[in-house]
Amino acid sequence: MIYRFGVQLAPSAAGLGEVRALARLADRDGLDxxxxxxxxxxxxxxxxxxxxxxLLADTERLRVFPDVASLPLRGPAVLAKQAATLDLLSGGxxxxxxxxGAFWPAISAMGGPDRTAGEALRxxxxxxxxxxxMWRPGETVKVSGTHYQVNGVHAGPAPAHPVGIWLGSVxxxxxxxxxxxxxxxxxxxxxxxxxxxxRGAQDIITRAAEDAGRDPSAITRIAQLVGRIxxxxxxxRLQGEEPIRTDPAGWARVLAGLATETGFDTFVYxxxxxxxxxxxxxxxxxxxxxxxxxxx
Numbered sequence: 001m002i003y004r005f006g007v008q009l010a011p012s013a014a015g016l017g018e019v020r021a022l023a024r025l026a027d028r029d030g031l032d033x034x035x036x037x038x039x040x041x042x043x044x045x046x047x048x049x050x051x052x053x054x055l056l057a058d059t060e061r062l063r064v065f066p067d068v069a070s071l072p073l074r075g076p077a078v079l080a081k082q083a084a085t086l087d088l089l090s091g092g093x094x095x096x097x098x099x100x101g102a103f104w105p106a107i108s109a110m111g112g113p114d115r116t117a118g119e120a121l122r123x124x125x126x127x128x129x130x131x132x133x134m135w136r137p138g139e140t141v142k143v144s145g146t147h148y149q150v151n152g153v154h155a156g157p158a159p160a161h162p163v164g165i166w167l168g169s170v171x172x173x174x175x176x177x178x179x180x181x182x183x184x185x186x187x188x189x190x191x192x193x194x195x196x197x198x199r200g201a202q203d204i205i206t207r208a209a210e211d212a213g214r215d216p217s218a219i220t221r222i223a224q225l226v227g228r229i230x231x232x233x234x235x236x237r238l239q240g241e242e243p244i245r246t247d248p249a250g251w252a253r254v255l256a257g258l259a260t261e262t263g264f265d266t267f268v269y270x271x272x273x274x275x276x277x278x279x280x281x282x283x284x285x286x287x288x289x290x291x292x293x294x295x296x
Contacts, residue, residue, distance in 0.1 A: 003259060003294055006033025006268040007279060008067050008224065013046040019055045020058055022279055027059035029283035034059075035097070035186075035268050040074075041106035049074075049082055060286055064090075067224075067268070068099035068127030068168035068186055071128040072112040072120070075128035077141070077150050080134035084159040093159035096131070097186045099168040100124040113147070121174055123147035127227075130163055135159055166220060175201050179208025184220030189270060191226075195238035198223070201264045223264040225254075227279040228272045243272060246280060252289035259294055 007026055010014050023034055024159040034055065037067050038048040050192050069079065070136035076262065079096075100120040101107055108114040116122060126145035133141040135155035143149065167292030169175045175291050178185050185205055187198060209216040234246040236254055245255060258264045267290070271278040 001259075001294075004032035004266040005282075005290070006031055006035060007282060008035040008037065008268050008270045009274055011048050011051045012047045013044055016046060018274075019051070021057065021060065022274060022276065023055045023064075024058055025276060027062045027280055028282065029280070031062060031283055031287070033266065033268060034062050034064045036064065038066040038069045039103070040070055040101075040104075041103065041110045041202040049086070050278065052094070053086055056086060056093055059093075059229075060158060061093070062231065062267060063093045063095055065095040065097045065166070066214070067260035068097040068166070068178065069126060070101065070107070071098050071127055072101040072115065073110060074149055076130040077134055077153060079127075080131040081157075083131070083163055084135055084157050087161060088157065088164055090160075092159070094159070095164045095184075096167060096239050097168060097184075098127070099167040100174065102192070104276050111213075115147075117146065118173075118222055121171075121177065123145050124167070124174070125181070131165065135163070158206070163269065164220060166222065167206075169201075172204055176208040177212070179205040179210075179219065180212045180218070182219060184222060184266075186222045186268075187264075189226050190241035191222045194240045195242075196240075198258075199262050206263075220266055221264045222268055223255075223262075224265040224268045224270055226270040226272065227251075229278055229286060248285035248289055251286040252293055255286070255290040256293040 001289045035233045036048050039045055052064050053150035083096045104114050130150050134155050135158050137158050137209045141150045141153050141155050166186040167178045167182045167224050168188050169184045192210040206216040233250050236244055236246050255267050
């Protein structure tokens with residue numbers, strides 16, 4: 001089993017220089033992934049895809065992804081073109097995580113739709129079909145969906161590598177969709193899906209993949225963990241949305257347990273305070289300790 005580790009950074013418009021510096025540090029320290037939140041309606045946040053383009057140019061090996069892209073405010077055909085371009089520019093280091101939408105009043109205030117949960121799920125499935133079709137040069141893309149229509153556009157360009165479509169699914173139907181068609185599950189932070197629900201969510205994805213004739217192990221399973229790395233050990237309860245606050249050895253035990261007992265293969269740290277100290281402790285202490293436990 002190959003395990004991957006990453007960090008999430010918010011695209012604070014007032015702190016773009018710091019975000020870029022932390023991304024370069026994560027790259028030098030050998031992290032695999034960097035996620036960037038996408039809330040276009042947030043006045044204090046810069047545009048995520050524009051920032052990702054800069055971070056990809058700033059780094060050499062990190063894979064970068066929107067965590068997760070706000071689909072209702074980003075049309076799928078154009079999003080596919082942006083994703084392919086970012087992947088080409090970076091030599092195959094862009095991944096695409098998608099969210100069906102959450103903050104509907106804010107989305108509609110910015111000119112986007114106001115969808116029910118069922119409508120959002122149907123729109124997500126339509127969008128995935130369009131995005132994948134747009135990555136197949138030589139085809140003429142025609143999709144007549146309820147929420148998205150593409151009427152004869154020529155596909156292309158293809159990305160530099162098979163870009164993963166990772167879904168930030170929460171409900172049972174969205175989780176089943178992930179199993180049927182997704183390349184990965186970017187498990188929402190516990191504020192949206194409490195820790196107690198993660199094992200059951202994994203089972204839904206696995207069953208749906210098997211029912212669709214897919215190999216469940218081919219679906220990336222990403223745990224996103226909010227907290228702080230401390231000097232002193234502390235008891236950790238993966239309960240509700242309680243942040244993880246313990247020392248590096250405690251963090252390593254939590255991550256190893258999520259790998260062996262809950263089926264995750266990728267771990268993205270959401271630090272309560274994004275600073276160099278927390279990032280270094282993650283990359284230089286928690287990640288090596290976790291790898292050692294998992295290899296043992």
